[in-house]
Amino acid sequence: MSKDRREEIRRFGAPLRGQALFAIVFVVASALLLSQLGNETRWAKGTEFFAQPRFWPAVSVIGMLLFGALHLWKLPRRGFERVDVAEWIIWFRAIEFVLWFLAYVWLVPILGYLPMTVVFMLILSWRLGYRSGKMLWIAAVFGFCVVVVFKSFLQVRIPGGAIYEYLPGALRSFFILNF
Amino acid sequence: MELLLAGFEILARWDVILALFVGSVGGVMIGAIPGVGPAVAIAILLPATFSMDPIVGLTVLLGIYGSSMYGGSIPAILINTPGTAVNALTTYDGFPMTARGEARRALSLAYSASFFGGVFSVICLILFAPVLAKIAPMFGSREIFLAALLGIILVVIAHRGQSLIAAALASFGIFLSTVGLEPVKYSKRYTFDQSWLSSGVDLIVVVLGLFAISQAIYLLRGEDEKIRLTKLRGGMFQGLRELTRHPRVAGAAGSLGVVMGMIPGVGEFTAQFLSYTYAQKSSERPDDFGHGSSEGLIASETANNSVPAAAMVPLLALGIPGEALTAMMLSVFYVHNVVPGPQLFQNQMDFVVALYLALLALNVLVLVFLLFATTQLIKVVKIPNRFLGAAILTLSFVGVYSLRNSFTDCLLAAGFGIFGFVLKRLSLPAVPIVLGMVLGGIMEVKLRAGMARVKEPLDFIDRPIALILFLMILGVLIIHFRFVWRERKSLKEAKWQAKHRSTSFGAQMSRRRDYLSTERGKKLRAKRSKYSPRSTEKPSRR
Numbered sequence: 001m002s003k004d005r006r007e008e009i010r011r012f013g014a015p016l017r018g019q020a021l022f023a024i025v026f027v028v029a030s031a032l033l034l035s036q037l038g039n040e041t042r043w044a045k046g047t048e049f050f051a052q053p054r055f056w057p058a059v060s061v062i063g064m065l066l067f068g069a070l071h072l073w074k075l076p077r078r079g080f081e082r083v084d085v086a087e088w089i090i091w092f093r094a095i096e097f098v099l100w101f102l103a104y105v106w107l108v109p110i111l112g113y114l115p116m117t118v119v120f121m122l123i124l125s126w127r128l129g130y131r132s133g134k135m136l137w138i139a140a141v142f143g144f145c146v147v148v149v150f151k152s153f154l155q156v157r158i159p160g161g162a163i164y165e166y167l168p169g170a171l172r173s174f175f176i177l178n179f
Numbered sequence: 180m181e182l183l184l185a186g187f188e189i190l191a192r193w194d195v196i197l198a199l200f201v202g203s204v205g206g207v208m209i210g211a212i213p214g215v216g217p218a219v220a221i222a223i224l225l226p227a228t229f230s231m232d233p234i235v236g237l238t239v240l241l242g243i244y245g246s247s248m249y250g251g252s253i254p255a256i257l258i259n260t261p262g263t264a265v266n267a268l269t270t271y272d273g274f275p276m277t278a279r280g281e282a283r284r285a286l287s288l289a290y291s292a293s294f295f296g297g298v299f300s301v302i303c304l305i306l307f308a309p310v311l312a313k314i315a316p317m318f319g320s321r322e323i324f325l326a327a328l329l330g331i332i333l334v335v336i337a338h339r340g341q342s343l344i345a346a347a348l349a350s351f352g353i354f355l356s357t358v359g360l361e362p363v364k365y366s367k368r369y370t371f372d373q374s375w376l377s378s379g380v381d382l383i384v385v386v387l388g389l390f391a392i393s394q395a396i397y398l399l400r401g402e403d404e405k406i407r408l409t410k411l412r413g414g415m416f417q418g419l420r421e422l423t424r425h426p427r428v429a430g431a432a433g434s435l436g437v438v439m440g441m442i443p444g445v446g447e448f449t450a451q452f453l454s455y456t457y458a459q460k461s462s463e464r465p466d467d468f469g470h471g472s473s474e475g476l477i478a479s480e481t482a483n484n485s486v487p488a489a490a491m492v493p494l495l496a497l498g499i500p501g502e503a504l505t506a507m508m509l510s511v512f513y514v515h516n517v518v519p520g521p522q523l524f525q526n527q528m529d530f531v532v533a534l535y536l537a538l539l540a541l542n543v544l545v546l547v548f549l550l551f552a553t554t555q556l557i558k559v560v561k562i563p564n565r566f567l568g569a570a571i572l573t574l575s576f577v578g579v580y581s582l583r584n585s586f587t588d589c590l591l592a593a594g595f596g597i598f599g600f601v602l603k604r605l606s607l608p609a610v611p612i613v614l615g616m617v618l619g620g621i622m623e624v625k626l627r628a629g630m631a632r633v634k635e636p637l638d639f640i641d642r643p644i645a646l647i648l649f650l651m652i653l654g655v656l657i658i659h660f661r662f663v664w665r666e667r668k669s670l671k672e673a674k675w676q677a678k679h680r681s682t683s684f685g686a687q688m689s690r691r692r693d694y695l696s697t698e699r700g701k702k703l704r705a706k707r708s709k710y711s712p713r714s715t716e717k718p719s720r721r
Contacts, residue, residue: 007673011666013340014606022605026347033354033369042366050630053361056623057368060357060615063350071343087604094396094600098593101392101572105580105589117573124569128399135566146573154227156581 008076016077018087023072030064037061100124112161113151114179118143152178182308185529186536189234195537198235202242203541204548209243210250211559212567213260217247218390219571221507223578225383233515234530238537240511244504245297245487245538246545248447252289252480253553254560257282265447265486268455268479275471285476287418290549292429292477295422296484297542299433300440304488305535312528315496315521317644321633323520324625325640325648327499327618330443332652334502334614336659337449345611348602352615355380356623363627375587382510382616384579384588388595389602389609390503391575396600398568416550421473428458428474432481439482440489443501447483454482488538495519495531499621503610506617 009016041054049055072078104120111119121143122136130136150156160176167175189195209220220243228236251262256273269289276285304311318326331349338345358369359379370376422429432454439450458478459468468475493499498520500506512519517527524531549556579592602609633639640649694700 008670011340011670015604018601018605022601022607023344030347036369036371040367040369040371042364042368044364044366047364048630051363051627053364053366053368056619057354057357060350060354060619064347064354067343067347067350071347074343090400090604091597091601094400094597097396097399097568097572098392098597101576101593101596102589104573105576105586108576108580109584121569121573124572125566128565128569130563130566139566139569142570143573146577150227150577150581155230156227156577157584158577158581159584 012076016075017081017083018091019075020072020078020080021084021088023068023075027065027068027072030061030068034061034065100127108161109159110162112163112175112179113158114144114147114175115161115163117147147179182528182532183305183536186532189529189533190536190540194232194235195238198231198238199242199537199541200544202239203246203544205239206243206246207250207545207548208556208559210247210262210266211253211556212250212562213254213258213262213560215394215567215571216251216263217243218386218503218507219394220247221504222383222386222390223571223574225386225507225510226578226581228511229514233511233517234533234537236511236515237508237534240508241487241491241534241537242541244508245484245541248480248483248487249290249293249545249549250556252293253286253557256285256289257557258560265451265483268451268483269476271455271469271479272472272475275469276473276476279471281471284417284421285471286553287416287550288421288473288476289418289480290546291418291422292432292480293484294542294546295429296433296436296481297488298539299430299481300437300485300488301535301539301542303433303437304492305532308524308528308532308535311492311496312524315524317642318497318521319642319645320625320629321639321642322644322648323497323499324622324629325645325652326443326493326497327621327625329648329652329655330493330499330501331611331614331618331622332655333443334611336655338608338611339662341607342659342663345608348608349611349615352612352617353619353622354615355385355612356616356619375585380591380616381582381588382506382613383582384592385595385616386503386507386613387575387578388592389599389612391571391578392592392596393599393603393609395568395571395575396596397603398564398571400600401564401568403563403565422477425474425477427461428454428477429481431457431461432478433485436482436485437489440486440501441492443493443499447486450482450486451479454478488535491534491538495534496521496524500614500617503613506613509617 037054037058041057043054044052100120104116108116118140121139125136125139130139151158160179164172164175164179190199205220206217209215209217221240224239224243228239231239247263248265251266252269252273253262255261255266255269256277259270259274261267261270273285273289276282335345335349336342354369356379358376359367360370360377361368367377432450435454435457436447436450439453440447455468455475455478458474459465462468462472462474464472464474490501490505493501494505494509496519498509498512498518500509509519517523517530575592575596576589579589582588599609629639640646695704
């Protein structure tokens, strides 16, 4: 790599891997949004220019496209190299934990907040490689504490699990209200 | 005096005192764990505070905001890893002190400086409050629009070297604020006929995705670090004594923190940078900076801790948040129908004073807690990163799901989580998105209201404050473009300097020809041809 390129990269102040794809996707998405401006916003007759419902979406989308394109143009490297592919794989693999999160969200109304949180913490800790009894205990206790603090104490709005319907009378309402 | 008493009256409730304690101690612990930070904690706790009284909810959040930087100095000093982003400068002088075996001195000095910064800024602002109460009503729609515009410009240009993408991301934030039903004409904007987009994109969903879920993914994808802690020796009160020997540095850093904190979009980093530079330039031992200088530590810690109280000024007086944390707090106000702005200063000054008193009290609480509990507290630094990631993911669920019990919100937050993760990997800022979202909404409403009475463009700035703000915007833009132009010039120079002569043969030949055409070149050529005549030339007879 030539010295002048190195100087440009040094001044960029961020890792170069993955930047080009991010900038390209951002610009393309902005262009698509701009192309939909006419369909997705309305021009109200007899309304001042600055009060038009279309005004701020137009300002923002044009801003996204303009600044995004300038950012792409000013990138020290716009092509793709092997390090970029490695970076995309890291981004892609992050989806695994999003799926864990979404599965947890989906199962809480069915299995209940307390059981699901404890099980989620235990399984996730196991997946992360914490196999010692101590760490698994800490994970389970943490899950329990989260539920007690937020649902029982702070009364945060999380619905009771469908599974609680099978509990006997008083216990059922106690669990629905607190866990 | 009456205002102070009224403020005390608001605070003298068991739930407020409990909130103060939980917020301050919790904030210190959150700050002490590298990888969590106040933004994640506030994002998670935000929906939980909606069911509380405004003063209780805000006290918890203020507690976390104001005390996390105290905690953040612990790992910065002991393991050279800042607990919160704003403690990065603390590592410069804090860790070298630990390496010299003066960890307890460094911690004590950091606590004392933070305490001084926190108390100094609150006292300044309590004294300044009556003036602010007089100035705030002068801000109409136009002035608030211009102040919000100034804030967004400052946030963008504060990301030096990345201002283009920061501007693009701020525009993205403004775009997100426009999605949904437009409030005046009731027309749909970018809903793509999806019912779940009609109510717009919730700020908390975006904040939780960008800050909490992205951080969880970042930690889960990382590796656990082995951390070795140094044993603490010596007294914890020595820092208080040492601080009194540097009143000039502490005073200047505190003042810079207050001033910078009040300007939207500037915040802790600029305050720290300016006060550190000032301390170094005015020090008798400037070479010690970066190698364990007590003055450097005082400058950075005092400056960052004097910002939170000052950052509440634009939020409370104008309803304009200057950074991500105050933007999150704004939603607590809105949920409780307390609209921050000039009216708040006119009608509920006691509430404002109560908030400042809460900040004052939390500084005292945190200092006392840290002076006695540091030895135990430093153990939180050892929590494995990936376990922390799992914990944040679990807590993020509470934040998102408790809003509307909506799976779609969680899906959206997860999407923003991935987006935030990518931004983190690329070292790109997420803060402009949040500020764009908040300030975009404010700008839309205020521009519409402000333009209603404007006939000619210049009427928009015919009031003194509007004119001052407009000139400030122009000034900031001129300074920024001047900086960009200079940067471009210096890059060109650097490129030229880095270029070898041999890289351009044509240029070399051209330089040679030019040289040979000079008087000195001609003489040299003649001299050389005399000593080494060409083989084709006939030797002259002598």
